[in-house]
Amino acid sequence: MLRFFKINDPFRLLGILVLLLVYSGIYFFVLAAPVTQPELIWMLVGERLADGYHMYTDVIDDTGPLSVGIYWMLHEIFGRSFLVYKILAFLIAIFQIVYINSLFIKYKSFDENTYIPAAVMLVLFHLSFDMLVLSPALMGGTFLVLALGQLFAQTVLQKEGSDSVLLAGVFGGIAACFHFPLVIFLPFMVVSGIAISGFTFRQFLLSLVGYFLPITLCALYYFWIDALPEFIFEYIFASRVVDVYPHVGFYSLLGIFALPILLAVLGYFVGIWFKVITVNQQKQRQLIFIYVIFAILSIFITNRRTPYQFVILIPGLTYLITQIFVFLTQRKALLIFTVILFLGVPLSGYLWLGFSKMSGVLNQYELKVEKQHAISKGKRVLVLGKDVAYYWEAKLATPYLNYKLSDRILRDFDDLADMAEVYQQFLSERPELVIDQEGTFPELLVRIPQLAEMYLAKGNGVYVLKK
Structure with a gap:
């Protein structure tokens, strides 16, 4: 299987699509993955806005303003349809997979132009059944991926790239308007921009202007409808000061993510020990490393403790794990890691779902209609x-x-x-x-x-x- 994805051929994406359907099919048709409470809440938000009400004044919830806009449009067009939500989430996941893989090829992150990152990323999307729900984290994470791509551009440009700096800020600001914990991209952009990408003072200011532009436009809209205090309190502050919804326990989260995090750590050291890389590749590695750190920190300001909150970790884990399969040359070791990745990682998610359904662990997360x-x-x-x-x-x-x-x-x-x-x-x-x-x-x-x-x-x- 690994050889199949090593070849630089766009038709390998068909293989990615097939595997995506197989892995997802096991979740939804074999294990009957449940509808979650947050999914129904997002639909209720969209339904309420479609009835002519306003967010934060007529709907008290902390879902991001751009996320509720998407839910509103979906309800206007399709009504309550979980199938539409699943299909759109599926398409967003495919976009992220294709974009990240093309990003690594475009900026020569690895010596080989390969589709291994796409294969790794599709597996990571199946760590949990709720990674492929239309969550604010998934939608906002898409713009975070686009922002990361603009920062990658800064690692290879030898001249002042004002357009990519501005776009990095704009995409980061849009991400924060989808899902507030993604506000963590701001300090990430500042740290990585100055320490790695070498932002000038002008670029630094430009990135800040770009970042706060979408947030300011959202604030202006709510000011216009006399809902600015509610927007500030409910979206930015309230869910950070009240108790979170502990849908999934810490030990369950640790069990789900232990294996991919272990592989990512091994991938990081494999990249250090087994390969001499270029200056640009070194900058990209540093960028990803800092990204992973800030992505983990964002989990501490989430309003619901669920696996889907970790979806923003996937691009960083993808890069680190890919180094194992690109830099290692021992066949036996590659075979072992291939089995662990393509069987072990999704199997941990399947086993967790099956065990959780039997033991009642999901009672505070699953939508149980009785x-x-x-x-x-x-x-x-x-x-x-x-x-x-x-x-x-x-x-x-x-x-x-x-x-x-x-x-x-x-x-x-x-x-x-x-x-x-x-x-x-x-x-x-x-x-x-x-x-x-x-x-x-x-x-x-x-x-x-x-x-x-x-x-x-x-x-x-x-x-x-x-x-």
């Missing part, structure tokens, strides 16, 4: 808690989608302005069903007696709108 959720079918619903499966066949009523962010308003009983806002939201949208899993609603009924006249308790945290 009998009790049937009561919300076809209704306007508000869920005060983590079980968003009640929205499966229902519509969100009122802005309070992200409960942890909404809690600051719903439990602020002493603030008359917040209580008045909550009452107005209930009065205008009149949720037919309120599912209270956190004990918030009874206190709200005491504080706002008018709501107590509107709703009838049915037990187990279920409240029905009186007719």
Whole structure:
């Protein structure tokens, strides 16, 4: 298999596509990978915006402004369609694979023009079933890959490359508008630009202007619709100061990523010990090394602890692991590493999914639609808690989608302005069903007696709108 991808022939991409279909097919058709809670939340955001509401004021959530724009357009065109989300995520993954491979060929990252990086990257996309969901991390990571390509251009240019510097900043800023943890690209760009690419002061300023341009445009839009404070709080600050959603435990994440990280470390030392590289290749290696460090740091400011947050690590791991297969010459060692990569890495993801489904590890991540959720079918619903499966066949009523962010308003009983806002939201949208899993609603009924006249308790945290 390794020989197949070593040949510099664009038709090898057909092999990449076949393997991508095989690996993904095992996840979705054999192991029946579940729909996740975040996926439904992204759809609800798109649906709410399609109904004419505004993000951060009429939808309380911390999904990035450009991500919600994509979800909005998808809902306008296709409605609720998980298949469309999967297909688009699949196409984005293919684009990233092709782009990274062409990047390494264009800038001579390795002595051979090979499609091994594409093969490595497609395997890494199957570390977990949720790497191929249409997440903000995947969409924003695409622009991070484009920004990385512009920084690669700076490693070979011997003259001032203002266009690539500006584009690197613009792509990095766009990435941050898709997924806030990708804001980590700013210090990465500064460090790598000055230490490796040799930015002049003019280039440094140009890159900063490019970076803040998309963010400023987003801020101007929300200022225009009188939602700038909500944008700043909910998107930039709130999800960093409240507790994250611990969908997947640390040990599970360690089990998934232990093998590829080990291969990346081995690849790094193989590149140092077994190959004398050019100055440009050395700069690219340093660039990737710093990229991996900052990509890991971005995980600490994520709002949901899930494997898909690590998707931005894939380009860096791809480069490091590829060095094993490009620089090693011992056949037996290459055979062992090939088996580990093409069988061991995806198998670790398959085993984790199978074990997690049997042991209930995914209970806080998987969207489990059960009998009790049937009561919300076809209704306007508000869920005060983590079980968003009640929205499966229902519509969100009122802005309070992200409960942890909404809690600051719903439990602020002493603030008359917040209580008045909550009452107005209930009065205008009149949720037919309120599912209270956190004990918030009874206190709200005491504080706002008018709501107590509107709703009838049915037990187990279920409240029905009186007719």
